[in-house]
Amino acid sequence: MRKTGKPVKKETARSVNKEYSFFENVYDVVRQIPKGRVTSFGAIANYLGTRMSARMVGWAMNGAHNASPKVPAQRVLNRNGMLTGKAHFATPTQMEELLLNENIKVENDTVVDFEKLFWDPAKELEI
DNA sequence: GCATTGACGAAGG
């Protein structure tokens, strides 16, 4: 949890009061995703201990665009391995391009062999 | 301050 980049500065009140919005935690985990690997919102949520509140992870990613360095949000997919957040990128095709650039095959807005490429922080990082 | 929504997930019908 090195807050290398430091909070987004938009910590919107209460969340910062608890302990650095867990947004930072999300960003940090996402940045640690090895190239060519992907993970899911649920996995990150599980790593954070929120378990099923994967929604918050997605919500946190909403500020990822403002985070520095930029968070490889293209590696974060839903449990289906679908590029759900592609619409939130600069261009709808950017997410797919980034994944293809990492040798990750994308077919029909879904990552091929998602299970094989799946990278679970709670498992790989061994909390 | 209450109601709705949101890059999700799991369980139930």
Add this chain to the structure above:
DNA sequence: CCCTTCGCCAATG
């Protein structure tokens, strides 16, 4: 097996 509902927590209207 597909569709619906609930849960989660925070932000926005």
